[in-house]
Amino acid sequence: MTVHFKQDEPVNSNRLDGMKQGVLGKPLPRIEGLAKVTGTASYAAEFPVENCAEGVLVTATITRGEVTSIDRESVLSMPGVIAVIDDEKLCTRAAQGTANEAPMQGPSQVCYWGQPIALVVAETFEQARDAAKHLAVEYRKEEGAPLDPSEVEPEEQEDETVHQGDLAHAMADAAHSVDVTYTTKGHASAAMEPHAAIAQWDGDKLTVHASLQMLNYNITELADALDMKEENIRLISRFVGGGFGSKLGISEEVVAAALAAKEVGRPVRVVQSRQQVFQTVMRRSETTQRLRLAADSDGKLIGFGHEALVSNLPGETFAEPVLQSSHFMYGGENRELMLNVARIHRMTAGSVRAPGEAVGMPALEGAMDVLAAKAGIDPVELRLRNIPEKDPEDGLPFSSHKLAECLKQGAEAFGWDKDQRKPRQRREGEWWIGTGMASAARVHNISEAKARVTLKTDGTALVETDMTDIGTGTYTILAQIAGEMLGLDPKRVLVELGDTRHPRGPGSGGSWGAASIGSAVYVACKAIREELATRIGTSEDKLELSEGKTATGESLTDLLEGKDLAREGHYEPGDIEDDYTASGFGAFFAEVRVNHYTGETRVERMLGAFGFGRVLNAKTARSQCIGGITWSIGVALTEALEFDPRDGHLVNCDLAEYHVPVHRDVPDLDVVLVEERDGAASPIQAKGIGELGMCGGAAAIANAIYNACGARLYDYPMTPDRVLAVMPD
């Protein structure tokens, strides 16, 4: 039985607070944690499959043109080689998040350097790898593909454009104004588990173990790519070794494995090499961003401008949504916002953790610091003065707004020193020491979701959905929600995820996973409670359940009368999405030291205070926050994709050359969870936290660099050479 709940109004009953089990929000360790720490959790490439052949992708070594011939014979005589697949159904790009249709196919047409063009299948990985290197390919090159975003006429993304009032006039009238241009380099998700798939056919039924974030969309994408019916496909992703956007849509190896397994008549595994993951999956676009801030003498904004240029391949609809939170972050009645996309032939640009705010907020919050310094106003105070009462563009109310609390509680916990705002106040030997801060914002997304909950006669519960846990804590929070609603210790709740045989979840992406699937589980549990209440002659809102019993001592197992009780919860956001502007908010504080002679920056300590609705598990929520803050350190100081100007290929395509933060780059991190209930966000009053932790954090570091040594930089990442170039004597 399915129970559908479409949310048109806020749900402020906060029912979960009235439940008696008392487990929701508690910092429970992850229920799948023991499997992970003992190496017994199996990821996509690790399922034991009999007689599995190995496939290795071959990628293009031209930027644009056509594959004119693939000489199969060049490798078919090599030991162990079984087949060369160059089917026109092979995907040449990964699908964008929520695409719900096949990504670009047709490997004979090359659109970027590194694009997959074929798959070599052999008995062993070593044989397939060797053969893939030896495959002779001929091309017809098309010269002159544009590669530099600044050299093409960009396309305006019209839905992003805002012209409100007269910004030029406001800038001229302003007591204090800032007009600065920031740049950010491209980023890679660099999830630790490379993209992998094992495909197996049984007649016309296909099973694929894959590493994917959104099976609910991926099954449709795969069906479309292979021209199949969804009911003949089963996708399984029980453990996903990180996604960060790179596994939102199906990627090239999934389709390649399926096609190859069909052709060779046995299972095939395809694992992308680390270099292939870098070069063929998704990059975050580089950005150029002009920020204009016009303030009156009190620092209150009267004008706000944010214009950005990003890039992508021809044929891609995704444009890094740089302005996403700028639309509502601060007031200012005169506004100019515009997003432009340059069509160039670098690899596909798509979602990387916190698309938009991950780079938009560091630019905006850097500019706010410039304004604070110009106006002589404490940066925390400047932000407090500019929190809008309602959305400054469409006039909608905020569903909730915790920025002020985050700024205040964060400043207090960090020991923010208002009087230390002049640069170069502290020096130890070669090192300048300083502090900086920034606001955080990440739009709240919510999605349709389904989950089945079964209360079992043995006194346990089962939660089933195709939702994934990509390290976010889904397994654990769903056990907590079901445990809370049904009066069970979460240990007695079995959660089965990542299998398209289960009801469709929302997928993990855009930080909407927990609130969306949590709401589906909530709806299902509420329906089960209603049935139980009827059985004991009371109403659901009076039903008290804990430790498997009602308040009057009846056990759940007795109430079941020997039969499992199952309900499918179907949550759907309705008008609620149009009636409010909803976002998570927060504040970052950082202390850095900057070497006067080398320009090296070290983060000494960092704190984030975040308000994102109900906290479902204080331990896993905090972990999401520290993960985000760690990414902020990478954005600020080290992460930068570099492209060859001659052929557009990604040069630093591995973990030695693309510098993600390592242990020694990351100090102890502090997190302040600013609890709130946001009934307009979801029926469980929760919002997302997977991305908020990196939406602005890089600016806290940039602003701390300025405070420490007086070097004001406008280009991320702030590598030693860049810091030295503007270091005052």
Added chain:
Amino acid sequence: MADTITVNETAYPTPDDPRVSLLDFLRQHIGLTGTKKGCDHGQCGACTVIVNGVRINSCLTLAAMHDGDSVTTIEGLGTPDEPSALQRAFLEHDGFQCGYCTPGQICSATAMLEEIAADWPSDASENLEGRIAISGEEIRERMSGNLCRCGAYANIVAAIEEVAAGGRS
């Protein structure tokens, strides 16, 4: 006599193909998939195992080179029923998220604590000679070859510090 590698106290013949890395041998040939492949190039530490008591990146060495060696993988350190102290501490401190770097972090940390106990100095050590004190900086420096893209570093260090404190007091 055929060459053998001992893994978690069981002996296995080395593979015929000399190109097989120790990592692929563990994962593909003997089914010990707890050891992870993150880069295959010695850049991430996900494949860290302990060979004759010393931690190495198993992707950077060929299985055929390990005749007579004794390898300990994550499966050999503890099991879901009997996890090691570090495995328990990682669980309690949430020293992981997706879990993919985790076996490498735990194998690395297990051997790393032995290196400190044996007074091997690091870049973070005050002196090259004499006793090495355990500190957050020592742990961070020595664990920097184990990347965690989920960004669980702060929790990983907390987990290791707890075990280190218990172990040395």
